[in-house]
Amino acid sequence: MVEGGRRAAFMQGIHDGVPIALGYFVVSFTLGILAGTAGLSPVQGFVASWLNFASAGEYAGFTSIAAHVPYAEIAALTLVANIRYMLMSAALSQRFAPDTPFLHRLAVTLGVSDEIFGITVARGGCVEPFYNYGALAISLPAWSVGTALGVAAGDVLPAAALSALSVALYGMFIWVVIPPARTSRIIGGLVLTSFLLSFAAAHAPLVSALSGGTRTIILTLLIAGAAAALFPVRGEEDGDA
Incomplete structure (x- = not known):
């Protein structure tokens, strides 16, 4: 069995x-x-x-x-x-x-x-x-x-x-991002923020000297950390309280 x-x-x-x-x-x-x-x-x-x-x-x-x-x-x-x-x-x-x-x-x-x-x-x-x-x-x-x-x-x-x-x-990655960004203003704002900061980092005097991979690591940690602190995902128990 x-x-x-x-x-x-x-x-x-x-x-x-x-x-x-x-x-x-x-x-x-x-x-x-x-x-x-x-x-x-x-x-x-x-x-x-x-x-x-x-x-x-x-x-x-x-x-x-x-x-x-x-x-x-x-x-x-x-x-x-x-x-x-x-x-x-x-x-x-x-x-x-x-x-x-x-x-x-x-x-x-x-x-x-x-x-x-x-x-x-x-x-x-x-x-x-x-x-x-x-x-x-x-x-x-x-x-x-x-x-x-x-x-x-x-x-x-x-x-x-x-x-x-x-x-x-690149179209595949856009397809991954767009649907949740359309249904959540927070996600949409974070995506837009990521685009802007990535562009700024590529042209900033000191940060632009870093490799693309290093810039990606730094921005990912900073943006994800800030998002987790400012917009925490509430668990089911919070919704029941």
Whole structure:
């Protein structure tokens, strides 16, 4: 009965992960083109996506590699870009059944992405590790293969096509930002503030001398810290009080 339940959960995870995998393939393909311009091979692009599994982190990493920034800065920038997954993992850790082995808890949190976190939470109840394994089994290969194919395509596609696909990557990030910015004045204001401060930092006498990655780290920490202090997210218990 237990094995049958695990198999059913695994297959349901694959089923729910198919649309995620299709979206991942398209996005990672454009990331692969960026990785190719940074000098990565298809194999290196595949490994980078397999180990990172995060669009913002990989974008930060690939652009930093292209700019020949130090390894320590790449690591710090990737950490800042991906730090939200620590919060997602912490949230999931509260939803495991008490008897869930530690290795299953660790494996699930290692495969957390925005979309997989979303379908896990939407499923309700305790986290079933094999459901996440199913979603990861279909989405992670699609993400990694898409990156590798994007790197390979960068060697054969004409320059005009590469330029168009590179613009599509920025469109993806705009698509991530615009919907929440339209529904929340706070988020919209923070996005606008980020744009303005990023522009100002790129032209300020002292700050502009820093690398782009260092400026991104500083601005992310300052803006996120100020937002958390000025506009804290109220928990459910606050709403019930």
